[in-house]
Amino acid sequence: MTVLENEIRIDAPPEKVWSALASLDALAEYDPGVSKAEVVSETKQGPGAARKCDLAPGGWFKERVGTWRPNEALSFELYECTLPVRALRHSYTLVADAGGTLLDALIVRRKWSAGIHGFFSGLKRYVESGGHPAREGNADGLRSRSR
Numbered sequence: 001m002t003v004l005e006n007e008i009r010i011d012a013p014p015e016k017v018w019s020a021l022a023s024l025d026a027l028a029e030y031d032p033g034v035s036k037a038e039v040v041s042e043t044k045q046g047p048g049a050a051r052k053c054d055l056a057p058g059g060w061f062k063e064r065v066g067t068w069r070p071n072e073a074l075s076f077e078l079y080e081c082t083l084p085v086r087a088l089r090h091s092y093t094l095v096a097d098a099g100g101t102l103l104d105a106l107i108v109r110r111k112w113s114a115g116i117h118g119f120f121s122g123l124k125r126y127v128e129s130g131g132h133p134a135r136e137g138n139a140d141g142l143r144s145r146s147r
Contacts, residue, residue, distance in 0.1 A: 006105045008120040012127045014071045014094040017101045020127050021074055021092060024051040024065075029131075030122035032056070050079075059083055067091060090116075 010017050020026060022045060027037035034053045040062060041050040050064040061081035066089075067073050075091035093104040103123070105116060 004116065006116050006120060008103050008124055009097060009100050010103060010124050010127050011100045013099070014096050014101045017094055017103060017123070017127050018071045018074075020123060020131070022068075022070070024049060027051070027053055030119070030126035032118045032122055055083075063088075 020030065024039050024044060025037050028034045033055055035056040036054040037051050039049065040052045041048065041064075043049045045065075046068045047065055049068075050062060052060060052062045054060045059082040061078055061083060063076040063078050065074070066077050067075035071094060073091065073093050075089065078085065078088040090105060095102045095104070103120070105120070
């Protein structure tokens with residue numbers, strides 16, 4: 001199994017970053033690869049909450065929340081999709097860092113590297129701009145490690 005690890009520093013406290021990540025239907029606001037996200041479970045938060053995401057330019061995936069530790073950690077597991085992927089899990093760890101947040105992500109498929117870079121860039125702009133969608137720019141402060 002391939003594990004891909006990425007890290008970014010966001011100039012906002014963990015609570016603000018958590019708010020964006022934990023709003024399951026807001027993913028399209030900051031992930032350039034997602035055109036629409038909607039909650040498809042009865043619960044909108046916590047373990048078991050699920051969302052369906054439409055991809056740009058086409059296709060979709062459904063994922064379910066596994067880990068849910070507010071302001072600390074969040075994980076998702078893919079359970080249905082139109083992509084040629086059998087399994088995908090991703091987890092996020094938030095750590096306070098001198099007035100900002102270090103966000104660490106582990107992804108278990110190498111081909112998702114470009115997608116996580118776009119996701120991080122968009123999340124950083126979205127949170128630092130106070131929740132305004134932004135689709136352009138670069139991933140300042142982004143580091144990647146594969147193992």
